[in-house]
Amino acid sequence: MAQKRFLTCPRCNFNFEVSYARVFACSGCPSSVSCKYVKCPKCGYEFQIRR
Numbered sequence: 715m716a717q718k719r720f721l722t723c724p725r726c727n728f729n730f731e732v733s734y735a736r737v738f739a740c741s742g743c744p745s746s747v748s749c750k751y752v753k754c755p756k757c758g759y760e761f762q763i764r765r
Contacts, residue, residue, distance in 0.1 A: 721763065723754035730755055732763070 719732045732752060739753040753760045 721752060723757060723759055724761055725759040726754060726757040728754055728756040 720729055721732060721735075722729050735752050735755050739755040739758065740749070743749065750762055751760050752763050
């Protein structure tokens, strides 16, 4: 089973799960599946995912 990955927005400090952001904040983007960026679902700030 895949482990959930949580991130914290560097702008508003909101803690969220990556797949939650992909569904809600990145829903209109055609490259949301393989993108190296994520958008905070709370404030909309887009930042690069660090591996």
